[in-house]
Amino acid sequence: MKGKRTDLQTDACAIARSLDVIGDWWSLLIVRDAFRERRRFGEFQKSLGLAKNILTTRLRKLVAVGIMGMVPASDGSAYSEYVLTEKGESLYLVIVALWQWGETYAFAPGELNTALVAGEKRKRLAPLELRTRDGRIVGPRDFMWINKLRTQ
């Protein structure tokens, strides 16, 4: 990221490292589009309205860090397709957390006309819940970072 003297690659914080690995906002929107079955350069470009050079850089980085992989086109044509790896798919909780926050705070009532659903029956998703390993719900002011040696 620009503007910082030290390198987030070696940052002790897993959030900073995640952000560094992912790349930038665009990279996350590319990942979102991959969850929406976009696979080709042209599909990402159309969806994101992004300049070719910017999209190229982001896709290359996502492949380089192992979030996406390149595979031969599903229709046998000469195009490559970009698909999420397991590492990339694991970003779905980040994607859903951002979606749910946006649902609540970034739309006027009734303005958002899409919803996240799951399964054949298209059941609405519940809001993500944070819990301790023994099942207790954790609120926004109830968590902290500590040295691992002192945890249980």
Place this chain on the structure above:
Amino acid sequence: MKGKRTDLQTDACAIARSLDVIGDWWSLLIVRDAFRERRRFGEFQKSLGLAKNILTTRLRKLVAVGIMGMVPASDGSAYSEYVLTEKGESLYLVIVALWQWGETYAFAPGELNTALVAGEKRKRLAPLELRTRDGRIVGPRDFMWINKLRTQ
């Protein structure tokens, strides 16, 4: 965000809007620091190693969009302090999702020496789980976006 012709402020996707409201990676790291009890400009600057003008812009934007608020210094001095609003605190699930992804994918085994815990007993957090409203676990390939009128 740079590089895009259209404005994410009016994007129909809640992820794009969330990213637009939040600002950039730095803004998210400022939010992280606020969860870690940093409150003053100098504290954020020291933690992030960020140029003053960049930090100033990010903090102003976070206040402008209502993620942070400014309050008088807790020690009665002339400094202002920045605190998360309810809207800002609600980003904790995004923060935790990024942390947990980074824990798994951005560190060598044994390299990460901090952990997220909750409560007085400092219980380790469970991995976030996505569920439908009727309680079924939802995996990374099992969710989709649909028009709200067709959901249940």
